[in-house]
Amino acid sequence: MSAPAVTLNDVQAAAKRLSGVAISTPLLNNQELDRRAGAQVFYKPESLQHIGAFKFRGAYNRLVQLSVAERARGVVAFSSGNHAQGIAYAAKLLGIRASIVMPADAPKIKLAGTRALGAEVRLYDRHKESREQIAADIAAERGSILVPAFDDPDIIAGQGSCGLELLEQLQARELRADRVLCPVGGGGLLAGVTVACKGIDPAIKVSAVEPEHFDDHRLSREAGKRVKIDGTATTLCDSLMATSPGELTWAINGELVDDFITVSEVEVEHAISFAFRYLKLVVEPGGAVPLAALLQEKLDFRGQTIALIISGGNIDQETLQRCLEKFPSP
Amino acid sequence: MSAPAVTLNDVQAAAKRLSGVAISTPLLNNQELDRRAGAQVFYKPESLQHIGAFKFRGAYNRLVQLSVAERARGVVAFSSGNHAQGIAYAAKLLGIRASIVMPADAPKIKLAGTRALGAEVRLYDRHKESREQIAADIAAERGSILVPAFDDPDIIAGQGSCGLELLEQLQARELRADRVLCPVGGGGLLAGVTVACKGIDPAIKVSAVEPEHFDDHRLSREAGKRVKIDGTATTLCDSLMATSPGELTWAINGELVDDFITVSEVEVEHAISFAFRYLKLVVEPGGAVPLAALLQEKLDFRGQTIALIISGGNIDQETLQRCLEKFPSP
Numbered sequence A, B: 001m002s003a004p005a006v007t008l009n010d011v012q013a014a015a016k017r018l019s020g021v022a023i024s025t026p027l028l029n030n031q032e033l034d035r036r037a038g039a040q041v042f043y044k045p046e047s048l049q050h051i052g053a054f055k056f057r058g059a060y061n062r063l064v065q066l067s068v069a070e071r072a073r074g075v076v077a078f079s080s081g082n083h084a085q086g087i088a089y090a091a092k093l094l095g096i097r098a099s100i101v102m103p104a105d106a107p108k109i110k111l112a113g114t115r116a117l118g119a120e121v122r123l124y125d126r127h128k129e130s131r132e133q134i135a136a137d138i139a140a141e142r143g144s145i146l147v148p149a150f151d152d153p154d155i156i157a158g159q160g161s162c163g164l165e166l167l168e169q170l171q172a173r174e175l176r177a178d179r180v181l182c183p184v185g186g187g188g189l190l191a192g193v194t195v196a197c198k199g200i201d202p203a204i205k206v207s208a209v210e211p212e213h214f215d216d217h218r219l220s221r222e223a224g225k226r227v228k229i230d231g232t233a234t235t236l237c238d239s240l241m242a243t244s245p246g247e248l249t250w251a252i253n254g255e256l257v258d259d260f261i262t263v264s265e266v267e268v269e270h271a272i273s274f275a276f277r278y279l280k281l282v283v284e285p286g287g288a289v290p291l292a293a294l295l296q297e298k299l300d301f302r303g304q305t306i307a308l309i310i311s312g313g314n315i316d317q318e319t320l321q322r323c324l325e326k327f328p329s330p
Helices: A008-018 A031-037 A055-063 A068-072 A082-094 A108-116 A131-142 A153-172 A188-200 A216-223 A247-256 A265-279 A285-295 A317-326 B008-018 B031-037 B055-063 B068-072 B082-094 B108-116 B131-142 B153-172 B188-200 B216-223 B247-256 B265-279 B285-295 B317-326
Strands: A040-045 A075-078 A098-103 A120-124 A179-183 A205-211 A259-263 A305-310 B040-045 B075-078 B098-103 B120-124 B179-183 B205-211 B259-263 B305-310
Touching: A008 A055, A008 A153, A008 A188, A031 A040, A031 A265, A031 A285, A040 A153, A055 A082, A055 A153, A075 A082, A075 A131, A082 A098, A082 A108, A098 A108, A098 A131, A108 A120, A120 A131, A153 A179, A153 A188, A153 A247, A153 A305, A179 A188, A179 A285, A188 A205, A188 A247, A205 A216, A205 A285, A216 A247, A216 A259, A259 A265, A259 A285, A265 A285, A265 A317, A285 A305, A317 B317, B008 B055, B008 B153, B008 B188, B031 B040, B031 B265, B031 B285, B040 B153, B055 B082, B055 B153, B055 B188, B075 B082, B075 B131, B082 B098, B082 B108, B098 B108, B098 B131, B108 B120, B120 B131, B153 B179, B153 B188, B153 B247, B153 B305, B179 B188, B179 B285, B188 B205, B188 B247, B205 B216, B205 B285, B216 B247, B216 B259, B259 B265, B259 B285, B265 B285, B265 B317, B285 B305
Parallel strands: A040 A305, A075 A098, A098 A120, A179 A205, A179 A305, A205 A259, B040 B305, B075 B098, B098 B120, B179 B205, B179 B305, B205 B259
Antiparallel strands: none
């Protein structure tokens, strides 16, 4: 194996850059969750991060390292929403012009959020246009830097600061995690968190969770190489719709992640309703997959100390309402 | 003025008893909230506390001080919901039998929550029966201790631990609050928080917020004495429906609180929707009144450091849906 793209040192350096800039999201626990899981469970709601998702961490860690000349030429990104908002807010803080290519059917709350942060939004049709091409055209025209959503060492290191924080918060309680549950889309958060966890304490197991119809990570583990799925299936988890693991992220995740777990759409809906009812948190579908895996006992969690990352809270009210109506009681 | 019922020492002692038992809820901030208020705003979501509201703090601080003999005879309380759940959970942790007298029309989530915590629930008709009488009968029959919802020094001191924590969290950021905004129903949380704030830093202003049709505190301040309103009005804020200030709480609040502010029902609905959209928090109506006061600029908050307590998150899904439909956009 060649030298990893991201090391624990990189994650620690990112955490320093983000100190006082990112929100240090809390590590919480809930007796009903403990009771159901038969475990000691802690959850870290990155839904309470700037822009309602962890994506700000990686975006800021990338943009703050641009040179003055690079900053002047602006940045461009494509994203269904959370990366868009992360880039938009980091760019705003740093005085950088940001152009974001977003699918026209992205959740309204993410479109509105990106625009409200001052970014220029270019909509595209997911079925007819290539977001890569549109972004490349903008980048070529202005000399802007294209900032990828996950397959970038600085993005991965920035997301990893979330995992580092989680471990520090457990240490402050004189605890350690037996297992950390993390959502996976393209794998940026997962790779950063995995580097942090395995770097600090190699005995911590890391389990990745993805929606059952976007199980490219599970299939890649089975195949022993990166697999691309066709991606025509629908899922509530708009933030986890990448169709294959990233190259850099897979070099880490394929090697170091202990398990790849899938959850069904209805299991995600149940978890969102549970989060409303017991955790009092607004959680988006992609952010709810680790909670769903825990509540559905996808692994034997009993008697363990489990930490999970609730990665975002940008859910449309219609989707939330549907989940609450489907699961009106515990 | 006679010696106050609760001192800073009492609040500090309560905080010690609650250490490691209550959840140390985070102190959060949000750029959209800062932008709208034109202020540096911090909010403490007690919705993330055990049972989804601050009430656990006072309940535990009261019950943990019962003697072995008192514990054996059980406790009884009456409450529309959050005090009920606070007592139920504190009693469960301490192995005490709890009977709770609740209105039959209390939010379903609060009724279900109280029962799930193992308490015996006795429903009553708010228009025909006296909850005081029912509770007194149960207490007489069993020798149980009746635990009041707010007018009790240990309850007040316990709730005050929330204010103490808030100030410590600000100090950790090398900040101090110019003003603290706190909901007021019977006045237990307000009195505890006020004792903490004025005890630590007398220059901190404390503003109490109540629903416009349950403005018994505002009227009491105007009249210079405790006023009782008729309480037949309806309000979304089921947790703030006390019809007059408590005796002990008013001795503190009437003397020390700087302002009494009211907010309308529609302002509360807007604040709940704002909390969903930007803060990603599930907030109940009574818990949203300080946020409503801030968003509606009820005082001149501009340029100040404002801390507000979001006191609970126990809202029925129908009520949340109504708020989101009424305020679908920012």
